[in-house]
Each structure stands twice: as structure tokens, then as C-alpha cells.
Amino acid sequence: MKSLQIRFFTVLFFSILILNCKSSKESSSVKKETKKPLNVVLILMDDQGYDTSVDGMKGFETPNFDSFSKQGIRFTNAYASVPSCSPSRSSINTGMFPHSNGHWRNTITPSLQDGDEAFSRQAKRVDKVGIHEYIKTLPEILKENGFFTAITQKFHMSPPWKFPYSDRDPVHNNPAEYKKVITEFIKKSGNKPFFFQVNISPPHRNFDAHMKKFPEYMVDPDKIIVPDYLPDTPMMREDLSKYYGCIQLADACAGAVIETLKEKGEFENTLIIFTSDQGQPYHRAKASAYSEGLHVPYVVFGPNILKGKVSEALISHVDIMPTILSFLNLPIPETVQGKSLLPVLNGKQEKVAGRKYIFAEHNSHGPDPREHYPSRVVFDGRFYFIKNLMPKKTYLLPADLREYKGWSNKSYDATVLAKETHPMQYNLLRTLEKGRPAEELYDMQNDTYQLVNLANKLAYKDKKIELRKALNIWRKETGDLVNNPKNIKTRQLSK
Template sequence: MPAHDVVLMTTHDIGRRLRSYGHPSVISPHVDSLAEDGVRFARAFCTAPQCSPSRASLATGRYPHNNGVMGLAHPGFDWELDPTVPHLAAVLSHAGFATHLFGGQHVSLHPERLGFTRHHAETAGPAIASAVEDVLSTGRDTRLYLEINFEETHRPYPQVDASRAPDGLDIPAYLPDIPEAVQEMVALEEGIRLMDEAAGRVLAALESAGRAENAIVVFTTDHGIAMPRAKCTLYDPGLEVALLMRWRAGGFQAGAVREELVSNIDVFPTLLDAADVKHPPGVQGRSLLPLLRGETYERRRAIFGEKTFHSYYDPMRCVRTDRHKLIRNFETAFAVEVPGDIQAGAIFRADPSLYSRDRPAVVELYDLDADPLEQRNLAGRAEVAEVEKRLNAELWRWMRETDDPLLEGPVPSPRYRLAIES
């Protein structure tokens, strides 16, 4: 029996910063309940460490360079979902679902083209929760797709008193050990708490409406946390994401933790399979439904990540296996990009020179077991020559098979094309 309803909840910029992922100072009981009552993916990664490209992968099951969104889909950047690539809302709408968007969507300048029956434009968590409650108060017969996008966790963070850190606060090891890091992490966790309150109202409304049992509910985020050397990098702190799934009637094992490598392009085919809806052509993700039901599943040997544009043109691609990560940088730039909203934060302003040096290498290779912070580049060393050769071959193969435009030369942005044509 297929899932009657599909619920996809996202929030911005938290990586895996939830209590269910081992961060005891985070107050996230409602989101964490999905881990207790469903499945937690311990090693889920996004396709891109920035908002629009990653969200476009969630919405299409395709890599950013295949869905058209290789940079921000905001005015002034103007990246746009390829009109030949269907959004999840359009696929489900065609299958008879009433499709509702709550909050922003960040994959198109034209949300009316995406396939939503209705866009509830409220962006504050409490207002989003109220709008969801209103929709769920109607009859139960219509199948629903609810895409709910929270913004409380995006910078600028809520104002908080950071003079006393909460018990159990852990500062990511890649950040400097300074008071400003405590200040920003406390503020981020307040945003998570506020988001979690709104998510709790959504989950309660599903229960009250009698839809919780046969709804597949997914919670995830777009990319890693918005801190220096995380967001907008292909290091694990930029690509790691929380991914929680619950489907009570679907046979998911409550409280299960999956250690397989998974990519956020896998969410799209998983939701379609749960709803018993045919995949459109060109889907590159791999459905997780067989894995979650104990059926035959081909594990990923690697995941792939990419960045082309964010604040500026900074093309790079990576392949990550269980143990190693290889990054290929295609242009000269700063060692790490620090987006403007992070530059406005206290950590960056405490010492910008930490992040402003030039990029030292075209190829980066890391042993993630020995060097989980990805600080010792092994590329070019004889002792890892075979690993580097194998991962380079794997990365080039993926780029060829997916028709990566970088293989043909530099990728022009929409603004470049506008400048040439106007």
C-alpha cells in the first residue's frame, strides 16, 4: 500500500546539528522524534554545499549541473531550474496530489512554474505551522504533498545571551577556540530550537488530522552549518546533512540508524517509490526504499559533490568514499570561500586572515580516518599514489557520465549571458 501523503520538511544551514546526531546542547525534541520513530541516516551528504543547488537536487533527484541550478536562484544571480526537469511537486501533482509549498523554495525565480497547487508565502516558523494546520484541517481523502521550508536557522541568527554556554555545547574542531565561536554556536542553536518548535506543531497537526500513520515524513537540511570552512566548501562540514525518515505504515524500523553513504539526490526517488509514482526520465538518485524495507539494495561506494558558483565563480568537484576524499579545484581562489553572511559574523571578523590565503593546490586528497578535519593534503605523495589515481579516475568518469559542463570549459553564469546579450 503506497504512502497516502508525502511531507518534506527542510531547514537552512544546520548540517547535522541536532541532538539525535550527538549534540547534547541542541534542543530539538520534535525533529529528533522522527529518529526515534523512524530512521536516521548517519552519513547523508548533499550534492552541493550551498542553498539553491542542493535544494534543486532534493527537488529533482539530479546533480546541480544536470538540473540547471549551479548557483543561487536569487535576483542578481538568476540561476533557474531547467524547464525540462520536473520538480517533485509537478510529478506528484500530475499523479493526483494536492501540492502545497510553505515558506520559500530557493530553486527558481518563478515558483508558479514548479507545480504547486498553492504557495503559502509565510516565512516565520509559527506562521508556517499555522498554515499547515489549516491545510490539514480539511478532509482526509485528498493525497497531499507538503513541502515545508523553515528559515529560523539561517543567518542572521536570533539575538541571545551567550555569556553562559549551555551544558554540553561542543564547538566544531575546525573552528578557532575563541569566545566568538561560543557566541555564534549558541545563537545557531537558538535558531534550531525555534525551528524545532514549528516542526513540532506540524507533526502534531499530522497526528490530529489522522494522516501520520500513512504519511512518509522526511526532515533534512540543505547543507552544512553556516560557519567558516563549512558552508560553501566540499569538506565534510560543508556537505554533511541530517536526514531523518518516518513512515509507520511503510515497514521502516523505528529507531534504526543507517551507516550507508547516501546522497540527497536519493530523497526524490525514495518519495516517489513510497507514493507509488513513476519516476520521470533522467533521475540520478537511488531509491532508499529497498534499504529501509530490508530488501536488496546496491550500496553506494562513493558520493559526489560539486560547487560552481556562489558568491563568485569557484568551480570544484569531489568524490568521497568511506575512507578518502578527493577534491579537484578548477580555478584560482581563496583557500575557502566564506559567504557574506558568514563574513558578517563574529568568528570571521575575529581573524579574517585565517580564511583569506590563496588556494594552494589543484588536487586535494584526504584520509578521513586519520585526518577527519581534512587538514593534511596527501595529493602527490607516493604512499597514496594508487588511491589518488583510482579516485581521480572515478571523479573523471562521473563527470563524463553526467555530462558535466566543466569538461567543455569555464561555465558562464546567467549574468554573463545577460551582459553579452543586452
């Protein structure tokens, strides 16, 4: 009898043990199934150059960018692929250079307030310039892989049906409104992973419109730094103080986005890229091949990404798409010309493997032929080489870089009025408009604002030849047929 009891309790014990193990496995399985998916948020300022307080600028503060930098990895050599809005955003979303993807200038696109038809193949107004149909875009790939996608502020990409977003909202410069919109986007995403392209309008002109609505972000004109390529006059300081004030406003909007992700429990499982579409909204910056139009602030945060790291690696906006896809473990299309930054982000590499140079370009800001001035750029981290493909051509600056009416731009007039007191800055403007040398070479270590062209200096002959050769190879590999952009055939850059 005693033996039977022992056998009974032994069987009972092991039965309970087996059930507990099974229950534990099922519980573990449930945990895996309910684990939050990885998300992506791309925060894009509009026309903000490499101007943040953490990078040493004075007279204004970027507390959210600075704080975010300590939580992720900040890049000091990040460059847009092109210094104009539409081609830059299409470049980001294709991982390709504008001359390769076909979107080589600013285009007419729908407003985010427009109905769904305006973003479909039934759209009644579509710009003749846009990316080629065979190219897979980032929003297309993410939508196909079950992501909820959303965009704010403006669209500015062509053709619209190649950039499908699940939701759109025109919010553009109000921190409180960004909190509401991002909260709503997260709610609408449900159980799906999400991708938000959070466009923020400042510091794009009109500065006055932004500062009139949010005067608390205005800065003291006497405390700011005037870049050496612009004349240091009261009129210029007034304009620049509004630009820096707009940067403070944009930083607050970005901070509201990040704060909302934290409040909703999505921060730690989200890849966040915080940058700008291009550089400063000033002549010899935006819509030009010079560094001030391409150099941008750039921080990345996310799971398994280095924290508090500052990197000097050379990176380009064509790297954003492959970086996002590799982070999500999704295939990268063969058309992509950038490289994934993931090995740098997680600390496996100090620099992007196989990369000695980065490249950029300018073609035309808008459709007006007078705004067409094709240039190509190669940068090795110190020396910056520009090839102007039509050097003798006169150039009409885009309206927002020269007119006060509609754009509140005082910088152009301030430079013209400073002809006698600041002749160097005046001559830089006139050279920009009336014809530049075929080749330009600058030592960025000793000449940040590119004031001294070294292209004809004998001491720099070998460096010029090296960079010219690198540029020619890149142009050949990427099918750079400047005179007929519609017929460009794309090839992936050799790795």
C-alpha cells in the same frame, strides 16, 4: 406440507447468506475506497549541519529530531549535492546534480507572499539561471497525479513555473504558527493526497533576529563544542551558541509539524523526510566543497519503513525525488540521477545497490564572479576527495559568511582576530580565500574536520588515483561541462 416448509426455509436461509456475503463485500469495497491516501512531507532545515544531540553534540538539545529518529531510520552518511540554498533545493526536486539540471548557483526568485503571476510564465522578474525546461520536477509530477502541494518559508528555485505548488505560506521560524499553517494545508487538501515541502529558516543567518524573537532557545556559550576548524575563542563561542540556539528553534518548528500530522490522523500514512538543505553557515562549510558544508542530519519515517534503525549507507539529496516517487509507486523520469532508497528503508538492503561512492559539487554561491569557485567531491564513506577546478583563483566568501552587518556574523572576524592564538584556523580561512591546492584528500575516520590534506602523501597515492578516476567517470556520465553550464546535456547515471 412439511417438505414444502423445509424447502422454503432452506431457500430463505441461502438467500440471507448470499445477501450477507454481498453486503460484506460491498462493506469491504467501501473500506478500500475510504482508505487514507499516502502523503509526503519533506522537512528542510536551512543551513543546519550534522549537528544534533542524538549524534553526540553537546550544549544543546534536539528532542524532536532525536525522538523522530527512534520512530524511523536515521542516516549518518547523508550529504547534500551542493552547499548553497537554491541549487540544493532544485537538486532535491529534480533528482539531479546542479551542473546537469542547469541550476548551478543561487538565484533571484519570488517571495511566497507574491501573487500567482510571479510564479507563472508571465512573471516579470526571472533569473537567467534555472533548471532546463525539459526536466520534470517533483512538484510537477505530483500535481499531475492529483496531489495537493504546498510550500513554506521561501521558494528559492528557478524558473518558478517549473515548481508549481497548490498553496504557499511564508511562515518560517515560529512553532505555533507552523501548527496553524500545516493544519490549514491539510484542510485545504480535502480528499487529495498531499505533498508539503516544509522549509524552516533557522539556523540560516541572521541568528540575532531568530534569538531576539525566541530567546528561550538560546544556549550557554561555555557548554558547546567548537569545531576544530574554527578558533575556540569567546567571540566564536558567542556566534556558535546562537547557531546552536537556532537549531533548537528549528527543531521545535519541525516538532510542531510532526505533532500536527499526528493530531490530524495523517502521521501513520505519511512518508516524512527530516533533513537540511546543506551544512553549517560558516566559512569552510557553506558555499565550499568541504564536508561541514554538505554533511546533514537525515531521518525517514513512513509506512513499512524500518523503525529505530541507524544506517551508514551513503546517500545523497539527489536520492530524495526517486525515493518519494518509488514510495508512491509513480514512474521515475529518466533524467533522475539519484537512486531510490526504498530497499534500504524497508530493510531489503543494507546499502544502496551498486553504490560505492557519492558525489557533490560547488560552483558559485551567487552571481558575483568573485564568488565562483568550482569544485567536485567524491566520498567512499571514509576517504573524501576534492578536485578544485580553478585552484589558483581567489574566492570571495558570500556576505553572510563574512559580514556582521545584516547577517550578525561574528565568526569571520573572530577567526581573523585569532591569527596569533589560533594560526591553523586562521590559515584555513586564508587558504579558502586565496587559492587552494588542485587536489585534496582527507581521511574522515581520523580527521573529521579535514585539517590534514593527504593528497601528496605517498601512502595514499592509490586511494587518490581510485577516487580521481571515479570522479572523472561521474563527470563524464553527468555531462559536467563546467565552463558552459547552459549547454549541458543530461544523461542518467549508469546503474
